[in-house]
Amino acid sequence: METTGLSVIPRYRWAGTIRDNVSVIVYCNDSKCGTNTKFVLLEDNGVYYLPRKEAGPPTDSNQSTAGASPSSGFALWPKAVSMLQVAENLAKSIQDSFISSLPPKLVMMTSVYVPTVRKPYHHYVFAIGVPSSAMDEAKKKGNFTTMSVADIKKLPSSELERKDIAMLAEYIAYQIKGESNLVGAIVREYGPQLVWRQVSEAQMLPDDMLIRSPGYREQDVEMFLEEFIRCSYPHSTVCLQDVKPLFNDLGFKDKENILFRALDRQRIGELDCREFVLGLAALDPLTTHGKGPAEVRCRYIFRYYDGNEDDVLEVNEVRNMVHEIAQLQGHETTPESITEKTTKALEVFGIKDGSGLPLTNFLVNVGNLRFRGTSLLFRANTSVLQHIIHKLGSTRKRQADSQFRSPESSEFLHKKLRKSIPQDHSKSCNSSSAENNGMHNRVEEDRDCSMKSVGSSSGSLPLSEGAFQSPDTSNHTLAQHTVKVRRSGQVTDIHLLLDMERAGEVCDTGLDVDDSVSQDSQGPSLLRRGRDLKSTRNRLFNRFQSVEAFNTKSLPNEMINALRFFEHGNANKPAFDWGEVDLAKLSQYIITLCSATKELMESEPRLLKLSSPCYILGDIHGNYRDLVCFEKALWRVGPHLTPANFLFLGDYVDRGAYGLEVVSYLFAQKVQAPHKFFLLRGNHEVRDIQCMFSFQAECMQKFGERLGLKVWNAINDVFDCMPLAAIVDKKIFCIHGGIPKIDGSLQELEKIPCPLSMPETQSNLAWQLMWNDPVGMEDSNEKVANELSDNDGFAFNEKRQTGYIFNQAAFSSFLKVNGLTHVVRAHEVKEVGFEIQQSGRLMTVFSSSHYCGGSNEAACILVHDYRMRIIRIDTS
Template identity: 40%
Template sequence: MFLAHLKNIPEAKPGLRWLTAAQARASVTEGQLMASPEVLDYIQLAEARQTGASDTAGGSGDVALDEKGGSYIYVLPEDRAVKLPHEALLEAAQLLKLEQGLLYEEFVRRCFPCLFMNFSRFSDLVQSLGWEQATHKDLFRSLDSQSRGALTYRDLLFGLAALEPCTQHGGPPAEIRCRYIFRYYDKDNDGRLEFSEFRQIVSDIRRFKGQSVNKEELMLVTEQSAKVFGAESSEYLTLTEFLTGVGQLKFRGTSLLLRSPQSVSAFLKQRQSAADRPGSPAGGRVSPRPSVMFDRSPLHATDGPEKLEEVSADGPFFSPSAGSEGTEYELATHSVRVRRTGTLLDINALWDMEDSSTISASARLNKRSRWERISSVDSFNQKSQPNEMLNGLRYFERPVRTDQAAGKHAAKEPFHWGNVDRSVLAKCLLQICHLVRDILVQEPRLLQLKSPCYILGDIHGNFEDLVCFEKSLWRLGPLLTPASFLFLGDYVDRGAHGVEVVAYLFSQKLLCPNKFHLLRGNHEVREIQQTFTFQKECITKFGKITGPEVWEAVNECFDAMPLAAVIDNKIFCVHGGIPPPTIDGGKISAINRIPCPLPRPETQSPLAWEIMWNDPISMGAVSSETLDELRENDGFIDNYRRGTAHMFSSEGLDRFLARNELSHVVRAHEVQQAGFQVFWGGL
């Protein structure tokens, strides 16, 4: 390359082309002809020297030189208690030494001899990761934090780490991710979100949650969401306001945004595996194709990006004639090996096994399903908050003998925390509560479930029994068990381990929201817990400052819990009992009209209070006066045993079943020495 001041442009020769400085700048900006912006630094440097100006003018030169001479591996320190934000991000994304080396090799392979990655080469890369073409410009702008029109290796490394499906959306990684999300939706790159840009965020969150994106409803929800930031529809949202609102949990759902359809780590390892196969070029690496090295350049030919075959409903994995009419089948998302003890080994995502002998090249998996099934990915991510909590609870459950004690874990008895820092436990539980509440508020107040389904009654802080249930019913975890699980409430009070029970159930709910279902019982009420033990337990375990905070966070989840469920449209499941016909005609459809959240059920919803507290009456010791009262009130009388709500007779039950076209009622609320009791024919 030569820089010259010419009055007339010489005649072009083969392989030689003259550009003005303005044309060169335009060529780099538009991603045509010249593939990297360091050329502009050389032009600026030469122009500055000819005019006598300073040769330290702004530009990307400093970045380029640093990128060339600096280390490309970020070794994460193991001996430092607090990691820097970018170190926490790389660790959360599991982009460690090996993965960073592979990514740097990929960067050089695509960009050499340039020091930057331009948009066209970035577009080819994210196309290989499964991103739709329409998202490429927004992704590029999101990663180009310096707005230089090109990406350094570090830009690419940290950007892809933020997009990884396994990167947690909590702590320092969450703030970094939110910065990328902000730039992604800031279409005009003016450093603020206009109302239309913020509406797109709300729309995408609702779409990922499977909620309506009707225009009128979307506008209403967007206006309501904007108010939590203190912004109206005519205003804009700054980055600071956005980070503050998300950080204070005023605006939820951003964890669903900006997730890569395929893990970059798996993509890089697949390329390495393909390069190491017999027949690959010498050196064990795939030689760069001209289309990769000189893509979209008028001086070089291009064969375009790789095209991947997708499996659709009429593809090789689906058959219109197979199975029941209108039923579609899809492959599971993971392959696992299991020990006889139930421990999972070698967990692999199915799409991470592409290009291996397991998944042939002619059977590419649908990339869209990777977005839709992020929850399955999270379930097998051992670094996720719910899995971290479950691992901690396994330590709590097991004894540590004196001869086993080493390092930070001293000897301890089973079902004790030993010398575990309770503040760390409280912080993790608070984060889990915030996440699980987001799920619970979206569920109907009356769940509709399908069999097979295990139904479990009161637990009351008995973590030992809960562990027994796990080992008997879902030893491999709910996700790998071919059934769903329904808990009927009363998780806390009386027993010593209400905190651990809640932590366990909430963690499993996060991992399997469609298989682990939690109903509300009468002890999921603040006033009851103040009378019993759960409030005191939280204060005892976490102190007078953090304890009440944990207690309130748990109860905010209780406030949003569903109140009843119906299995196979026939079996009504509830904590307490059936409602009297004097409340909404005794129809269970009215349950879905109960407000959510419901912090004061006794005053806010008579229906909720009844189904949380009601009991069947034992007909063996009923006086003639009581029988008359039951006949006059459709089988219901005041609940003299509990001092609130009602009791109901077998006749009241039969009418309830007939009225709602049900066959049985399954309830908890009362201890049964044999584990269960068939009270009447349908109860």
């Protein structure tokens, strides 16, 4: 809103154009007014405000009187004039009669720190008392309104520019009557210190936890404060109109007023800088929905659906909330289903008579996990911090043109985006853009450099084929949420790990503390595979072209096509049945495939060195249905067209009915994409174990005893040559079982024989990699504790009756000695498909749902962009 010569209310100012401001509040100061003191207000489009002017330098040489009142022709520049003179000229610009014999009195001064320029701007409010005669004369020809304190306080918040006007009017009225206990002017200061409290974890309040929950640091809060200033300038609060564009960008189009009402905890129609930052932190998708942050978020959620602001959710308001949860979860949202879900929700809350749901009841039932799904509510559609960073980037040139811009301001704005990029690469990128036309381009160039340095290769090809160059200066971190995916690849659900930890579904994620994993100080190095497989692969495909039985150019593709026939049912054949197939020929195809796969396995090192992006899958155990689910979700178009590696941690057979099909599929993919598919050996890839369980019997059942044993032996010949461990990005150690009790370094793994037909007797190290477990609750007894203490953190694995268990001391020592940050393993079934231990550094992943008739889920882990993201597959 603007009024020529009297008030300028610029929207979305930038640091270089922010100026000090002066406002005046003119009032009647003689006895004729009595107790009903009148105050002068301007009005525009139904909104009342105080006259105001910027006090700043000329914008160019042709505007020497920039910012001056039209009647005075005086430059309102604080270095040239006093703020008292500015206030007098501003009052005179309203009416010439508003000249007081007494100098204007400062009644309020607000100082707002601007991070970009590293100094504050000020807003001065002066009170000017005039006689009632001057007020009456001015009213005859003035375009303004006079109101009493009572009149101003009656105005709704939407009709008053800021509540400060009512507060100042009341303050001046009390001073006039001599009833004010306040002396002098009101002084207020706003800056990061009001939002970011430097307190210990034990002293943190829920608000402090909320701000830190998405990973924000103090420099991030400065960026939020910068956004607040651009929205609120020249005031110390924001109203709905100020933040509508921002709320729209965050995904709340047409719901901006509802969101603002939820964030307005004081119900005054305005947000100060603290409320503004807290509200954005609560909206951030990375903010956890557990412990302290959950309570704050739930209060916001409650206000969001409490449309009539009576502190009670009516049945229809509960219904609205239930409907949004169902939508976000991808569930049915027909009126009937929503009515049913709402009825169940009311029963959970104990509401039977149609009465409302109070806040306390809501918090208790959400906190006790009786009512689920609130973690999905009240979320922005993007990271709030990243959105603000991009917004800053698009305006950096305007800031650079300003004489107020400090040299360091352009760097701290995107510091977090650059922290994982090696210095040599970032320098080379930025050197060519010193005079770039905006920080947005620099951010994009930083991303391009990052991609060139760490994302140009998938697999662990030799240098001549684009080997991965891994910057050791960066740590992998655990993503804060899990993603559930349908068979079709559609995301159906997102859960925060801290929510699941709070519910007891996972434990010790380490996300509630700062990442303290040490970093490798050595420089970048190349991850190599060991041997050049290009000639080997060409030789294999040439051989497959001569296989008469298939008569195709690609044996693996033919096998996968055959498995498609096995998977799909029709009128003549049930699903997961081979139908009318020549089993003798099929067995020969599998044996031929095994021969090709074995040759590949023999050429691989015992310890693979892989690069990200990389999907890591745990036990499959003959669950071909779930393996197909993973395929459709992760590599639907085939691994060779997917920019990621795929690492399987073993246990492909036994327990499930389709071990043969699982092995055939994995071997076919390995031969088809040897640089993408990597298979480690698990404890069930051993002949003796398979005889005890089901895989040997499965082969004989499907092919008969003679052919079945032949196929079984061919498959186990491949198992004998499988690698036993892998390292992803030089930091993440991957095995089937657990870390080994080893005296030397991981180079000892290369000494393990290949082939290894009897690992139990041929290599104790290999046996440990396949069988070891972390200490569990069942191991908590004095005998085990003593053995762990006497044996460097290792003890005999009573549950398995072979191998070892290891404790946190052994685990931490293993990471430190080998320069690792995380371990990913399989070997143990988990109810939600995964488990996280050791402060987020040890992850167990299980990729076969409903294991042995149970109810467990299937999951995998994606290592990408220095994150380890857990993906849960919907196999229902």
